[in-house]
Amino acid sequence: MTSIPPRETLTFPPGPAALITPYLPPNNTNTTTTTSSSTRAYPYVTLTYAHSLDASISLGPGIRTALSGPESKAMTHFLRAHHDAILVGAGTAVADDPGLNSRLAAAVAADADGGGGGRVKQPRPVVLDPRGRWAVHAGSKVVELAREGSGLGPLVLVDTGTVMEEGRRRVLEAVGGRYIALEARGERGRFEWADVLSVLKQEGLGSVMIEGGGEVINSLLAPPGNAFVDSVIVTIAPTWLGQGGVVVSPVRSTGVDGQPVAPARLTDVTWCPLGEDVVLCGRILR
Ligand SMILES: NC(=O)C1=CN([C@@H]2O[C@H](COP(=O)(O)OP(=O)(O)OC[C@H]3O[C@@H](n4cnc5c(N)ncnc54)[C@H](O)[C@@H]3O)[C@@H](O)[C@H]2O)C=CC1
Numbered sequence: 001m002t003s004i005p006p007r008e009t010l011t012f013p014p015g016p017a018a019l020i021t022p023y024l025p026p027n028n029t030n031t032t033t034t035t036s037s038s039t040r041a042y043p044y045v046t047l048t049y050a051h052s053l054d055a056s057i058s059l060g061p062g063i064r065t066a067l068s069g070p071e072s073k074a075m076t077h078f079l080r081a082h083h084d085a086i087l088v089g090a091g092t093a094v095a096d097d098p099g100l101n102s103r104l105a106a107a108v109a110a111d112a113d114g115g116g117g118g119r120v121k122q123p124r125p126v127v128l129d130p131r132g133r134w135a136v137h138a139g140s141k142v143v144e145l146a147r148e149g150s151g152l153g154p155l156v157l158v159d160t161g162t163v164m165e166e167g168r169r170r171v172l173e174a175v176g177g178r179y180i181a182l183e184a185r186g187e188r189g190r191f192e193w194a195d196v197l198s199v200l201k202q203e204g205l206g207s208v209m210i211e212g213g214g215e216v217i218n219s220l221l222a223p224p225g226n227a228f229v230d231s232v233i234v235t236i237a238p239t240w241l242g243q244g245g246v247v248v249s250p251v252r253s254t255g256v257d258g259q260p261v262a263p264a265r266l267t268d269v270t271w272c273p274l275g276e277d278v279v280l281c282g283r284i285l286r
């Protein structure tokens with residue numbers, strides 16, 4: 001019998017947790033004893049990522065780049081444990097081979113007893129992959145974690161016109177995930193955010209934490225995407241990544257007077273130092 005090596009577990013202290021909690025979904029834990037956001041048309045959306053002092057989330061497209069220190073990394077896993085789903089774009093799935101589970105000690109404990117007892121459960125990974133770029137396989141980290149019971153199988157949203165390879169389909173379904181066909185009726189073959197969020201709602205997912213990457217973040221920080229964002233939680237790491245990085249810089253629109261309009265501003269802001277990083281929480285000013 002092959003033994004599975006123990007995975008890291010993380011703890012997030014109550015002090016910073018109290019600062020972050022107001023930005024979590026209402027009835028914010030996806031425990032077995034609460035229903036999250038059941039009356040909303042769309043899931044509660046938390047946009048969260050880590051960037052450098054020059055607003056880069058990675059050294060370049062396709063380069064996995066660690067920015068968060070240990071304390072803010074634990075915060076990310078705290079967030080993951082308090083959402084029903086965690087969403088990334090295909091670029092991130094391909095570049096990072098992410099695990100997309102929560103390694104928070106409480107979440108790990110819940111895995112061990114089947115997630116019962118009102119304790120925190122794992123988020124459902126969701127990947128936006130209209131053209132089927134992500135070649136998921138049995139050794140993909142998210143699949144391995146789901147197979148060993150430390151995470152859930154991913155839902156992968158593909159365009160209705162994309163035919164998926166049978167082998168990939170079997171890999172997903174073996175761990176409780178699947179492909180979901182959705183019409184990519186937005187510009188450049190993209191899904192409309194309303195369509196994506198409606199699908200998640202239909203799947204019974206009341207809250208989603210959206211982690212990236214660059215294209216996903218930028219499209220949610222400018223209209224019309226920003227209308228769907230309930231809270232924003234950004235880790236700022238004390239480093240510069242230099243030119244050529246994947247930068248968070250949403251497109252500007254032009255006002256009726258022909259002048260540029262800033263895409264978004266945060267209000268109801270809290271700053272929370274975590275180790276050498278600082279975490280900024282806020283809500284989009286409407
Ligand atoms: N520091 C951080 O917190 C994070 C960093 N990253 C980094 O970001 C980089 C990847 O960024 P990007 O290349 O911009 O990739 P991305 O993850 O935003 O993926 C872009 C792709 O996702 C799909 N996609 C995005 N929006 C879509 C929509 N509305 N409808 C349909 N499909 C959609 C498309 O296939 C598109 O090509 C990687 O280097 C990764 O390491 C990713 C997540 C978080």
Ligand SMILES: Nc1nc(O)c(N)c(N[C@@H]2O[C@H](COP(=O)(O)O)[C@@H](O)[C@H]2O)n1
Nearest residue numbers: 050065066067068076096098099100211
């Ligand atoms: N919060 C945060 N800090 C960083 O420094 C990061 N590079 C990321 N990246 C995101 O986390 C995913 C990796 O997750 P696993 O640890 O493999 O579960 C990666 O794909 C990005 O979404 N986030």
